[in-house]
Amino acid sequence: MAASKHVLQAPKGMRDFFPEDMAIRQHLERAWRSAAVRHGFEEIGGPTFEHLDLFKIKSGEGIVSELFSFQRSGGDTDYALRPEFTPTLARMAASKGRSLPLPTKWFAIPDLFRAERPQRGRLREHRQWNVDLLGAPGPDADAEVIAVAIAALRGLGLGSSDVRVRISHRGAAAGLLSACGVVDDRMADAFSLVDRREKVPPDVFATQAAAIGLDAQGVARLDQIAACRLPATTPPATIAEQQRLPVESVSDLAALSLELDKRGLLPFCEWDLGIVRGLAYYTGTVWEIHDAEGVFRAIAGGGRYDGLVELFGGPSMPACGFGMGDVVLALLLEERGLLDPAHGVGTPRPDVFIVSSGDDKAEALFTPLATSLRDAGLHVRHTFKAGRNVGKQLKEASGHHARFAIILGEELANGIIVVKDMSSGEQAKVPHGDLAAWLQRRLAGHAAERPSCEP
């Protein structure tokens, strides 16, 4: 069968990763993994696809149309590529039952799939960093997962002027909606409406608000309060007082505020009761991380979901965590100029590029030398072209950004190898037997600027 052209393109919304793309992805994953491990989280993994029904437990039948689901040829079991990691995590936690030590701190970096129309910041396959803290009910746990997220972003060069954690709380939001006139049994609809507030034209918003018991005055008040974002340095009690909300509705936020302050995170945070993120699922704190200007989609989203593990058949336990995707994050880093070699992003630079003058002695030594230097732990490259023009080989070395070129030429007769520092142009004559040690000594000086993933 001849290959038709469209089959030779990546499927819609899927990405190819060339070396420079992998360098970016590894840069993100390095920062994620480092932040998680420093905060005491352990990495887990799970299957790329699960039983289709697993994904219905948390999200209902409506999720199915947004999944890539399938049956094995000839089989009748429904599977689906995972659209999120949380069900797998909850299944894993539930399967340990009461033997799971609490608290348990887990993270994962899965690729996730969803059958949606791709658009800016949303693709059909992406990597998402998931961090979950199981078994800890207090605000210190909420603060800790926020701290992990911020630590990773800081590791990528983003500061408090670049990103903002917008924090809300189910209790505070419910108090707010009650004060605006929403009755308790329409609360879920009200959350849904608030979540769409910025995307719905004002007149449509007013019409829908009326349907859940909000009069014009209530809508106006809701709109004003929900649009109001305050620095996290504002005490939640003050907000409750100003907005005439019950003080107990913000008690969790007040406790969280203290924990954030201990960690120096208040400059990164703000209170934003307009964040609801499907509050039917979250049970307490809810937050999203956005770029400070709010021009991109959310970089991360998380919160507290104490009913999760029980929902998946495990013991009841408190839980909080978040997910952070690679797509929006990379867009922001690119826009901020944080994806260049100065920030540790790039394909690995060769330590040495071996250049042969082409004479017999050089050709005989060429491959054994490359092998011994590689065995010594060096990143070694050389030309594969037939021509042994020294100038062309140096050009190739330069194109690969090699740190040193070693030139095998007539000096070999005296056991001498010429080593050229490609950035300074300086050349040294090094005895053949000393070469590996000499290079390692000189390369140690470059260690600080070498990506940390390299040995």
Place this chain on the structure above:
RNA sequence: GCGACCGUAGCUCAGGGGUAGAGCACCUGGUUGUGGUCCAGGAUGUCGCGGGUUCAAAUCCCGUCGGUCGCCCCA
């Protein structure tokens, strides 16, 4: 699922019924033992794919596959 715009050389794009173009990148030479700069020369296309209109289609029309950006949704 709905809508808008886009698809031409490896890359970024110009050309909008009449011979397929530019810049960058690439290759060769100047320079068979010294790179990034420079100079000269060279190669490169089913104009995404399929169909239609026309004497003639990269160009106009329909469909399709991709891409981008909005909606829906965002677990």
